[in-house]
Amino acid sequence: MKRFFLLLLTAALFALASCAGTSTPSAPIAPNVAQSSAIDVANLPLNVDVATVHAIMGRNDVVLLDVREPEEYAAGHIPGVQLIPMGTIPARLSDIPIDKTVIVTCRSGNRSGQITNFLRRNGFTRVHNMQGGILAWQRAGYPVER
DSSP: OHHHHHHHHHHHHHHHHHHHOOOOOOOOOOOOHHHHHHSOGGGOOSEEOHHHHHHHTTOTTEEEEEOSOHHHHHHOBOTTOEEOOGGGTGGGGGGSOSSSEEEEEOSSSHHHHHHHHHHHHTTOOSEEEETTHHHHHHHTTOOOBO
16 A cells, blocks of 8 residues: 555656746846836836836936945946945935936835935935835846946
């Protein structure tokens, strides 16, 4: 009886393993122009998810701002993002467009959240924090430049 049970169990495991298949990560999806224009950037929430940022990142009315340190930026950043380290933001407010939607990002969303709040207190109304930062961006499989 034990032998029959072990044989049955082995056959069942083999059957399950053969049905499972393997999955390979798919290539990052390029921003969809139709999807991008369908997103109303004037009404984005304070905290924006990486899928939304990815969808709108190529638009002329959107600027991505990375507030990490230069070494962090060099290790990997979102293509087309502008680097202004957190500590230099107060002195570089004039480098941040007030007439565009600004998405602020960092490593995890903490520093970018602080800078988003700082910018809003200083007259920027179209500024948003990218939730999860570059870590969430990479987990989603979106491209990173070095």
